[in-house]
Every structure is written in C-alpha cells, then in structure tokens.
Amino acid sequence: MIDISNLSKSYNNGQVKAVEGLDLKVSRGEIFGFLGPNGAGKTTTIKMIVGLLNPDSGSIIIDGTDIAKEPIEAKRKMGYVPDEPVLYERLTGIEYLNFMADVYQVPASVRKEKIEYFLEMFNLRDAAADLIRSYSHGMRQKTALAGALLHDPKLWILDEPMVGLDPKSSHLLKIQMREHCDKGNTVFFSTHVLEVAEKLCDRVAIINKGKLIAIGTIDELRHGDKKDSLEKIFLELTEQ
Numbered sequence: 001m002i003d004i005s006n007l008s009k010s011y012n013n014g015q016v017k018a019v020e021g022l023d024l025k026v027s028r029g030e031i032f033g034f035l036g037p038n039g040a041g042k043t044t045t046i047k048m049i050v051g052l053l054n055p056d057s058g059s060i061i062i063d064g065t066d067i068a069k070e071p072i073e074a075k076r077k078m079g080y081v082p083d084e085p086v087l088y089e090r091l092t093g094i095e096y097l098n099f100m101a102d103v104y105q106v107p108a109s110v111r112k113e114k115i116e117y118f119l120e121m122f123n124l125r126d127a128a129a130d131l132i133r134s135y136s137h138g139m140r141q142k143t144a145l146a147g148a149l150l151h152d153p154k155l156w157i158l159d160e161p162m163v164g165l166d167p168k169s170s171h172l173l174k175i176q177m178r179e180h181c182d183k184g185n186t187v188f189f190s191t192h193v194l195e196v197a198e199k200l201c202d203r204v205a206i207i208n209k210g211k212l213i214a215i216g217t218i219d220e221l222r223h224g225d226k227k228d229s230l231e232k233i234f235l236e237l238t239e240q
Contacts (some may be wrong), residue, residue, distance in 0.1 A: 001155055001186040002026035002049065003208075007058035008045055012046055018044040020210040022058070026188055026203075031181050033151035033201035034190045037238050041210040042190045043083060043207075046159050049188070050080045063154055077105065079153040083160040083190075089133035093124055095148065096132060104151035111150065118146035122169050138164040145173065156180060162196060174200055198230040202222030208238045 007022040019041040022073055023051045026032045036042045047053040049060055051071050067074040088096055103110040122142035127135065132143065141164040145183045149156065156177070162170050173217070177187045177200065191197055197204055205215040214221055214237050222228045 001028050001063055001158050002032075002188060003059075003061040004045075004049070005059045005061075007045070007048065007060065008056045009041075009048060009053060010056055011231060017210050019048070019055075019207075022210075022212055023203060024212065024215070026186060027239070028186055030109070031187045031200055032190070033178055033197040033204035034188060034207070034208040034232060035194070035197060035204055036190075040207045040238075042207060043159060045207070046080075046082075046157060046188075046190065050078060050157055051075055052167075074122060077153055078155040078157055079151065080157040081141075081144050081148045081159065081161055083163070085140055087132045087135075087147075088138055090131065092129050092131055093119075093139075094128040096143060097128075100147035101150050104125055106151050114150050114152075116145075118149070121172055129174035131238060133228050134160040136164075138169075141165060142169060149176075154185045156185075156187045156189070157186065160191060161189055164191060186204060194229075194231045194234055204230070206234060206237055213237050 002025065004024040005207055008017070010017045022045065034042055034045070044053065046141055048055050051067050051074065062074040063077050065074040065077065088099070091099065097115045098111070099119070101115070106114065119128055122145070124139065124142055124146070127139060128163055132140065135143065145161065151172045161173060164239050165173065183189055201218070203215065203217050204221070221230070221233050
C-alpha cells in the first residue's frame, strides 16, 4: 500500500536533515505504527506521504500511484488527519462534513448515511449545527477524523489520532482501525502512546534523527525476550 524509497528531506539549505534515506514498505491489511521521539522526523515523513511537502529526493508510491507524478489520484486513495487539525471555523460541523464529501465526490446516496454514522460514533450530533469555532479541541479532532474518513479511503494516515479524544471515542476509533484493515485496507499512524501501539499495531517502525532504526512486529523487536515492553525497546533504541 505504501512504498517509500530513499526518501530525504532537509531544512535550512540542507543544514538540518529531517529525514535521511528512508526506505519503508507498508502492506495491505496492516495497522502500522510510526514511532519516534519529538523531532525525529515523523510528521515531516507523513507530510511528504500525503503530498504537503516535497522531498529532496526519493519516491513515494501509494497503492501503485506515484504521488509526485499523480498527486490527485494518490490523494483520493487516502484520508489524512494531522496532529493539529485546522478546520474552517466559520462553517458548522455538518457544513464541513458536506464540504469534505464534495471534495472527495462522495455520492449523495452514500454521504448522508456516512455523515450520520460518524456523528453518532463521535457523539457530535447535538453540535453538528454549531460553528466549528465554538468546538473544543476534542470535538475538532473528531470532526477532522470524520471528514477524512467519509470517502472510505483505502489508506488512513493519522498523526497522533488519539490526542484529545475521550476514552469512548478512542476505543471506537481503534475498533474502526482494526475493521478497516481486516477488509484489506491499511492504517498508518503515529503515536507517543506506546501502550496503544503495542496492543494495536501489526508492525511498527521507529525513526530517530531522521533515520529508520528499527522495524518489525513487537515480537521481532523483542529479539526473543517476551518480557520486554515496547516502551523499554523504544527507550533503549532511541537513547543509543
């Protein structure tokens, strides 16, 4: 589903290397966790995957589509929620969701059912007619998630998706992620909550200082020591 080859990105005229020579393959049907300390290059990588940043070098293929050559087609295949969603504050929640359905050309016969589903799932029905500017951070996060997933994309790209969610919404989102991948789709998400990654992910990758330092299942990263938690593995690898 995602095929990244020799991906690099730097800032300040090449003085700061945010991502360096990243190679990564993410398969259909898996929840893939992308982990790393603050400033490791996670968000920069994600922004290149979704087409918000152009890499200095390397390629990104989304479900067989090169995002550099066919950006619109590649973006149709994914739903993206950034770590700090920025929404149109002068729209109501329902107006925003209909706008997102228009962007992704969700048919009228489908969108009403989808919008109702997410409003119910995230407990947003009573606030749907209110302006987004009046929403709390958690409500904005849930609205952004609903808008990104309305068109049922094959690939979900979620940057810290649990931040701001109440326990029930977080639980329901995890269920959705698993069900989505059980249908042969893919979820690629970053998180600092390592317990969530350990329980939820089929595989994880750990990035540090712009370079991939580990990838595999939790058991593979343990190297046979089943007592090791992902937190312990993460701290050992990123402190070396």
